[in-house]
Amino acid sequence: MSAYIRFQGLWKAFGKKRIYENLSLDVQQGETLTIIGGSGTGKSVLLKCLIGLMYPDQGEVVFDGTDIATLDEPQLREVRRRVAMVFQGAALFDSLTVGQNIAYPLREQMPELKEADIAARVAHNLELVDLKGIEAMRPADLSGGMRKRVGLARAIATEPQVILWDEPTTGLDPISTRVIDELIISMKKRLGCTSLVVTHDMDSAFRVSDRMAMLADRTIVATGTVAEMKASTHPKVRAFFDARN
Ligand SMILES: Nc1ncnc2c1ncn2[C@@H]1O[C@H](COP(=O)(O)OP(=O)(O)O)[C@@H](O)[C@H]1O
Ligand SMILES: [Mg+2]
Known part of the structure; x- marks a missing residue:
């Protein structure tokens, strides 16, 4: 095999x-x-x-x-829909609300979704990263750890089959680090997705x-x-x- x-x-x-x-x-x-x-x-x-x-x-x-x-390019786009990369220091759009940030890839990649479905998915993804109900906030009003978690909520919004986590906990406090570790574990349990994780944090590595x-x-x-x-x-x-x- x-x-x-x-x-x-x-x-x-x-x-x-x-x-x-x-x-x-x-x-x-x-x-x-x-x-x-x-x-x-x-x-x-x-x-x-x-x-x-x-x-x-x-x-x-x-x-x-x-x-x-x-x-070719269209085929690569399909691979990138199936394989989501959580970039080192992934940037949010400061001019958009948190909710609009997470909705962005859903609108781009899943045009068949209705507005109500998008809102439900955004809410669900915020819950997954322990940030329930902050749709209307702006990235500038969030702490570094919260911004990172919103970035993750956006990266997993389209429910990819493979997630590439590039140093997802670097620079985070211990509580945010735990939340990310739990998220890696829960994406596997919930969606059966495959994860490749790059990390310097051995405690995280041992956990996930x-x-x-x-x-x-x-x-x-x-x-x-x-x-x-x-x-x-x-x-x-x-x-x-x-x-x-
Ligand atoms: N686009 C690039 N052009 C030239 N050198 C690069 C480029 N991307 C990465 N490198 C070099 O390749 C090496 C590996 O990079 P990288 O994969 O980012 O390392 P890390 O293990 O820290 O993630 C580094 O020495 C880096 O400087
Ligand atoms: Mg690197």
Whole structure:
């Protein structure tokens, strides 16, 4: 059986700077896989390769049986509807209310929805991120943690099959971090969606992951369940964990 998402034999460089050398990683449908690794090791680039925002120099990125490199723009748009990226520091539209921000992708991508359905979905998504009833507020009136949660409510509004979480808890207080962790877990339970999470926060990683993968030395050096990774003797994994305790 082939994997739902497959990064296969990737090589990539930016100029002289080599990012990947024969990197491979499989993700199964419905699992939450966390990618850990030092700054600048290519975690965000990997997520971008899955939705055709970047391409490897060599190797294949396969989503649900299709090589991303073979897709034209309309087909890529379809992939991006199915695979939502929660960007590092995703920006809200300051001129729109919170409700209008969340409604935006629904209007763009699901034109068949009626106004009442949009309002119901907006309300439901705000509830999911623990911000019930703030539709009429403006982004400028929210705390950083609240803005981030509104950004997440917007990213998941169209109920994607795969969610890419790029450092979703970076810079958040412990309570907001917990809310995001719960959201990652609940999206899996509620929608059965597959999640790829990039994080520096090991407590979060341990809470949400079915499996973890470590990016180091331009490749994936270790993968395993939380228990397996905690018990790993791989020097890169040990160094990473021990530096954070
Ligand atoms: N568009 C780009 N042009 C040139 N270099 C880039 C570009 N995007 C990323 N890089 C470089 O690739 C490396 C990996 O980047 P990134 O995936 O963002 O790292 P991180 O693991 O911190 O998410 C970094 O050294 C970064 O500077
Ligand atoms: Mg990054």
